[in-house]
Amino acid sequence: MTRIRWIATGVGVVVVALIVVFAVSPPATTVADRTPLIDKPAPALAGPSLTGGGRVSLARMRGSFVLVNFFAHWCVPCQQEEPQLEAFWRQHRRSGGVAVLGVVLEDQPGPAAKWVEEHGGRYPVLADPEGDYAFRYGVRSPPTSFLISPKGRILSEIDGPVTVSGLDRLLAVARARGY
Amino acid sequence: MAMRSIVARWSWALLGVLLVLGLVIGSGVRLGGRPPTTAQRISQLDHLIGCPSCADLSVAESNASTAVAIRQFVAKEVRAGKSDTAIEKAVESSYGAGVILRPPATGLGFLVWVLPGALVAAAAVVLVGVFGRRRRRGRSGGPVVSDEDRELVEAVLRR
Amino acid sequence: MNEALGRSAVLLGFLAALAGMGVVGVGLARHKASILRQGGLYAGLILLGALVATGAMEHALITHDFSLAYVAANNSRETPLLFSITGMWSALQGSILLWALILAGYAAAMGWKFRRRAGDPLVGWATFTVYAVAAFFFGLMVGPANPFAPVKGPVPVDGPGPNPLLQNNPLVVIHPPMLYLGFVGFTVPFAFAVGALVTGRLGEGWLVETRRWTLFAWGFLSAGIVLGAWWSYQVLGWGGFWAWDPVENAAFLPWLTATAYLHSVVAQERRGLLRVWNLSLVMATFCLTILATFLTRSGVLQSVHAFSNSNLGPVLIGFLGVAVAASVGLIGWRGDRLRAPARVDSALSREGGFLVNNLLFAAFAFVVLLGTVFPLFVQALDNRSLTVGRPYFDTMTTPIGLALLFFMAIGPVLSWKRSSPAVLGSRLVLPAWAGVLTVLGCALAGIRGLAPLLAFGLGAFAATTALRQLAHSVRAQATSGRGLWRALTGRTNGGMVVHLGVVVIGVALAASLSFGHRTQVQLSRGRPTRVLGHTLTYQGTHTKVTPARSELVADVAVSGRGVLRPGISQFGTDAQGIGSPSVSPGWRSDVYLTFDGPAQHKGGPVLIGVIVQPLVSWLWIGAAIVVLGTALAAAPRRLQAPPGRRREERARDASPDLAPGLPVPGRRGAPAGVSAMAEAPRTAEGGA
Structure with a gap:
């Protein structure tokens, strides 16, 4: 074989490898950047609840599953998921074992306060004025929710709006696995 | 002729000195090994960390709420005296390794840094080898052509 | 109607490409020049198919024919005419159609240019290849990327319009086609x-x-x-x-x-x-x-x-x-x-x-x-x-x-x-001085940073070389009594103009990337604020409503730059606001404002993003010089040929049209264009 053929073969092999990688790569949109927080202890969340009921903290919710929901007043899908969250919370408030904790990304104080005024008297909601909680939880864009085990570990991350049925399925899987 | 070549040589030497002078002044080298200022470190880190909710941009270039939060975190940690590595690690532990825009120099990431240089070096070696062989062959074989000869030929060709 | 016409036209293009491949293939296999010559005609049919399909698509977009799935997804009744037209390349299927149209145009141009040599096997294989590529792209439109697919279910009354980002600036008219x-x-x-x-x-x-x-x-x-x-x-x-x-x-x-x-x-x-x-x-x-x-x-x-x-x-x-x-x-x-x-x-x-x-x-x-x-x-x-x-x-x-x-x-x-190093030295001494003095001057003027300084210095070095070559070419052509046109056209001269453009782009890149500044400020109405060397005065907001969008605009007076109007636009039913920055270009630097946060209450302060970057405008100027240089390089050099030109020279100019594959006098006696430009500096040196 001449030198040119060797080089051509080499180039061919590299390109075939490239094409194979392309062909097997799933679309980037489905490869959600997995959060590194899975199975790690959930970062602390504590403060006065905006919806009344005094001070809340995640640490004191140990012993039950907690759904932490990050949202923002300006986010349209958050408004869409809100009735579902409400229903999920009501459904489990009676049976117990599952709590819901909202965190509002308060990039501007006015509207968030107004929002809370309209939606007061339900599950506790914490303010996150500095974006510090969102940062600790690696929130990319609201709404993002985390399911936290009774022992305080993060079990899963849900990007985008949640539904009651989806959350119930997730809960069933978590319970089946013995968390 | 000799005079001209001496002048030319000195003028090139002067050029070299001026160039070095300009670059030394302009590079702003920290002669005393002064560490970068807090503002410089914050800016460097901001350009290194990707904005998690926007494509391609660093947090320095974005005003998305996540980017703003990360910028605040970085500024806070730098002022608190944390090292760059520690801050990078902290951001990674929230958002994953993909949030750092610079691929790591360890593991597989090593390849992306080394391959281009290795390839260029290999190509350069091949080229130099080819020239070297030619020149040796040229010396042993055909007539030796000096620069003066070439000048003469070029001068004739010019007419 | 649009659907039927479009589909038939795409099918015509596809079949013509396949038939062309078949005919040319047979001609090549049998070594028959007469068959090969017939194969060249199919390019015309492919182009016809592409033109009719494009016409049908544009007609459907302009008349808002929502019975086509593509139009329903990428157009709305409110979309202005301009963005209805550009709608053809704002999503996949239409883009493939644009690709096919341009490819058909190239195929037809190739067929026309080489019509006298269509019997040549080399041209035949080239034609075959182009037809194969055309068959692929038309095939995409026949199958998986059909731009004329009918909408599923009942025909909608209105559509969402093109992606908001694609109807915010007229540059989408020319960027994709280019x-x-x-x-x-x-x-x-x-x-x-x-x-x-x-x-x-x-x-x-x-x-x-x-x-x-x-x-x-x-x-x-x-x-x-x-x-x-x-x-x-x-x-x-x-x-x-x-x-x-x-x-x-x-x-x-x-x-x-x-x-x-x-x-x-x-x-x-x-x-x-x-x-x-x-x-x-x-x-x-x-x-x-x-x-x-x-x-x-x-x-x-x-x-x-x-x-x-x-x-x-x-x-x-x-x-x-x-x-x-x-x-x-x-x-x-x-x-x-x-x-x-x-x-x-x-x-x-x-x-x-x-x-x-x-x-x-x-x-x-x-x-x-x-x-x-x-x-x-x-x-x-x-x-x-x-x-x-x-x-x-x-x-x-x-x-x-x-x-x-x-x-x-x-x-x-x-x-x-x-x-020889000596000759090289004499040719480079002027550019080298230009480069070194630029570095020194910039450094003394307070510019810091190794990469930008090197970019400026090397830019001056390269630009001076290019200008020197052009000057020699102009002089050489002047002494030989030829016009300026010949001094600036041809590949080397045009190439030097391109080099100048690239230097301009390089310097602009180095400056804008190294010395840009950005910040975000809260501006209260009527209170001048000093930001990044400019005084900004927020004058108020107003709303601009067109059928396609409603835009909230902040009026911000920038000292020496007039009033800039960054906005936030809402398109149709799309809830997401799209920021439209406002740019004040300048020779020295651009001021770039974004509307980051509207007032929380009436008359309250607004959040404005401010970016000041030096020399950004020169990126676009440099690109224009590159395009000009490319045009000069490709321009025919015969426009102003003096009447007394020797016949051989004319024959040499025509050499690219000689039979292909023959050892064209490419190496020793270079085609006229090449030799003239490559030799020009040397002859000029002789005079110096």
Whole structure:
């Protein structure tokens, strides 16, 4: 074989490898950047609840599953998921074992306060004025929710709006696995 | 002729000195090994960390709420005296390794840094080898052509 | 009506391409020139199909015919006429139609240009290749990417309109067509390279044939890329113009290989060197245009161009595989015949300079390709995510870019075969002084930073070389009594103008990337605030409503720049607001404002993003110079030929039209254009 053929073969092999990688790569949109927080202890969340009921903290919710929901007043899908969250919370408030904790990304104080005024008297909601909680939880864009085990570990991350049925399925899987 | 070549040589030497002078002044080298200022470190880190909710941009270039939060975190940690590595690690532990825009120099990431240089070096070696062989062959074989000869030929060709 | 017409037209194009392939194939197999000549006619039919299909699509868009799924998804009754027209390239199916239209145009132009030589097997193979590519793209429209698919269910009354980002700036009118004229144009040199390899006529004939085609495609690709950067700057609101986004990189890759080719091809024409390399570059350029389409359309990489994702990935990757296999296979098969008749004698020669140039461009392309696809490799091998972003690309490409500027200064003064250091020194002394004084001056003026200083100095070095060459050319033409036109046209002179444009772009890049500043300020109404060297006064907001959008605009007076009006637009029912930055371009620096946060209560303060970057405008000016230089390089040099020109000279000018494949006087007696420009500086030197 001449030198040119060797080089051509080499180039061919590299390109075939490239094409194979392309062909097997799933679309980037489905490869959600997995959060590194899975199975790690959930970062602390504590403060006065905006919806009344005094001070809340995640640490004191140990012993039950907690759904932490990050949202923002300006986010349209958050408004869409809100009735579902409400229903999920009501459904489990009676049976117990599952709590819901909202965190509002308060990039501007006015509207968030107004929002809370309209939606007061339900599950506790914490303010996150500095974006510090969102940062600790690696929130990319609201709404993002985390399911936290009774022992305080993060079990899963849900990007985008949640539904009651989806959350119930997730809960069933978590319970089946013995968390 | 000799005079001209001496002048030319000195003028090139002067050029070299001026160039070095300009670059030394302009590079702003920290002669005393002064560490970068807090503002410089914050800016460097901001350009290194990707904005998690926007494509391609660093947090320095974005005003998305996540980017703003990360910028605040970085500024806070730098002022608190944390090292760059520690801050990078902290951001990674929230958002994953993909949030750092610079691929790591360890593991597989090593390849992306080394391959281009290795390839260029290999190509350069091949080229130099080819020239070297030619020149040796040229010396042993055909007539030796000096620069003066070439000048003469070029001068004739010019007419 | 639109649907039926469009579908039939696409089918016509597809069948014509297949029939053309068949006829040309038979002609090639039987060695019958008469059959080959008939094959050339099918290009006309393909073009007819593409034109009618485009007409049907545009008619459907302009008349808001929502019975077509494409129109229903990318148009609304409120969409203005301009953006209805551009709607054809605001999503996948229409873009493929645009690609097919341009390809059909190139095929027809090729058929016309080579009509007298359609019987030549080399031209026949080239035609066959172009038809095959056309059959693929028309096939896409017949099958998986049908632009004329009817809407599912009842015909909607209105549609959502084009993606908001695509109806915010008139640059979308020209950016995609320019880019496609570039991308698709490389099909022609690729086809001739295939023809040369298959027929084994590997002399310089095919090169000379496709010289102008390549230049043409390169010019459009350059313009298309810069227009894309300009669009990004004007629309996306982050003040940048290049983000090393996978899709941007994908368009940049063929530009890099094509630029390398435009240089190394001269070494082959003059001295028969680098034959395998040149063929590889032409074929790589074509394959990279397909790769770019794949990366844009498949969505395997995260990109801001996500609006163009589709399920065409497997088909396109298959086509890329075929193109690469054909290229590598042909070169491997014919490798033995590609031995160069001459050799590079010395590194210090024009051909040596081209070698270094090509090494640098190849390295540049490799870095960009590697950085773009590397995350996929890591994902596939290690199942880890990692990002290769601006820090990597900047670190790796800055030295390559600076080295390119350096060799851009030296290359043009090198002589063929061998340069003596003394002669080289005398030619470079002026540019070197210009470069060094620039570095020193900038440093004394307070500019800090090694990379920008080197960029400015090397820019001055390269620009002076280019100007020196042009000046010599003008003088030489003046003494020989020829006009200015001949002094500035032709490949070397046009190339020097391109070099000037590239230097302008390089300096603008270095300045804007190194010395830009950005901040965010809260502005209270009527209170002047000093920000980044400008005094900003917020005067209030107003709302601008058109049928397609409603925009909240902040009026901000900037000292010395008038009133800038950044806004936030809402398009139709799309809830997401799109920021529209307001830019005040300037010779020295641009002021760029974004409306980041509206007032919380009536008359309250607003949040305004302020970006001040020096010399950004020169990016676009530099690009215009590049395009001008490309046009000069491609321009015919015979326009103002003096009446008394010798006949042989005229015959030499016509040499590109001689039979292909013959050892065209490419090496020794270079075609007139090349020799005149390459020799010009030397003759001028004689007078000095």
